Amino acid sequence: MTLAIETCGLTRRFGGRTVVQALDLQVPKGAVYGFLGPNGAGKTTTLKMLLGLIRPDGGRALIDGIDVSADRMGAARKVGALLEAHGFHANLTGRENLEITRRLLALPRTETDRVLEVVEMRPDAHRRVSDYSLGMRQRLGIARALLGSPPVLILDEPANGLDPDGIADMRAFLMGLPARTGATVLVSSHLLNEVEQTATHVGVILAGRLAVQGALADLTARIAPGLEVEVDQPVRARSLILARGFDLEDGEALSVRLRPGDDARTAAAKLNRALVESGLEVFALTPRRPSLEALYRATADQNRLPGAGKEAA
Ligand SMILES: Nc1ncnc2c1ncn2[C@@H]1O[C@H](COP(=O)(O)OP(=O)(O)OP(=O)(O)O)[C@@H](O)[C@H]1O
Ligand SMILES: [Mg+2]
Incomplete structure (x- = not known):
């Protein structure tokens, strides 16, 4: 199995507190990997380490085989990301915002139109980001992540703040992404049924530890x-x-x-x-x-009551 993303013993502390503990993620190439966990579980912290935005206190992360700590820029070139804070310039248009990144990455001019097309934002590209709805901002963020067609996409809660229609759109969009772009997608979420419908693989993080990970079909077969x-x-x-x-x-x-x-x-x-x-x-x-929700609950219960769970091996 070739891995697009792999972490070995990835650990991060804030103050005296360990918020990500000895995480071993394995994201196969071509997967839509749902990275699940409740608020504060350590999802964003993990994604930031994958992107080289914060340093791990232990362990390492590989993106497409490149060690993020050893070659931060090399790894970064392999990834497009959408994080919680977009950092868009509100008084510039959607297109102008994308142009900033396109030039930074020294990509051809046609690239901006291409990614706008993928997220179906061309009709709104001339409008200022300050006038965008939350869903449009999320789409623009994904468009930016797609610039240069990176082999790995890391999306932190892309459905955040969207209404039910927006969530359904996002779901359909994510499901089609690997086929459309050939990319491996790592998408974090705390919405179980969201991930259940889009992901081929899942990893559940609880209080900084990986509770369960694997192909969705294998996991649901265990419930x-x-x-x-x-x-x-x-x-x-x-x-x-x-x-x-x-x-x-x-x-x-x-x-x-x-x-x-x-x-x-x-x-x-x-x-x-x-x-x-x-x-x-x-x-x-x-x-x-059998739902992912049942799996999530089962692992959550196990973690709350050590030794009480009787997980099928
Ligand atoms: N810069 C920081 N300084 C101190 N503590 C931090 C910092 N960033 C995150 N934390 C803490 O680390 C823990 C994990 O946070 P993280 O943002 O990774 O969670 P998350 O799983 O992304 O949660 P959410 O679903 O709410 O986005 C939290 O307890 C948070 O308070
Ligand atoms: Mg987060």
Whole structure:
């Protein structure tokens, strides 16, 4: 597996506090890697180290095989980035702002139009950034990141502050990026379902530590799927389900917890037969898709209660 981004034991302290601890990130080439974590987890700090904007206190980061500490400029040439603070000149137009970066990077003139086209901002390029909506600023920020077609894109919370329509647009845009640009995308977010829909890989950072990382399909396969059961006699159904050796989630609803790797359809057929044969009316058996949210919760719980989790190996 070739890696576009790799960190080994990456560590950063602020004051006496370790905010990023021995982080080993592995982002395969061509991935859309969702870097997930709650507020303050250390996402932005990590991304800044990848970009060479702050120095790590330990460990190292490689971008496209280049060590960021040893060759900061060489690594920077491989990356386009969108960070929290855009630093756009509000009184200049979108195009003028891009032109500043284009000239700094000594790129051909056509490059500005090309990136404006990719983010569909050409019609608004002549307007001042002060008149842009938040979503337009985010797009302009991505356009700037795309200048020069870097092989790696690092986007810090690109959906931040967008309305639901804007988020949906951003999602579609991110999903299409690798195909459109050939780039590997590292995108941070605290919105689980956001990342679930766009990412091929995820890494979850909790309190500075990498809690889990891998291909999304592999990770979701490790989460137990479930079945929602609707019947006319829930109390009887409950004991029948337990008697058949199934686990039930706590709570009012009849929510069957399957084992990781179990096929929800096979389990549904088996349960249906058992319930019907016992004279119950089955209204619905709905498979619950294993979600990243479940994985996130499972890892969060494990981190809160050391040793209490029973993560599938
Ligand atoms: N320059 C700094 N000086 C001191 N502490 C800092 C500095 N930058 C970040 N921190 C602290 O490091 C921790 C991680 O911050 P970071 O910005 O990396 O989190 P994040 O995961 O990006 O959060 P968010 O989702 O809110 O953007 C926080 O506790 C933050 O207060
Ligand atoms: Mg942040």
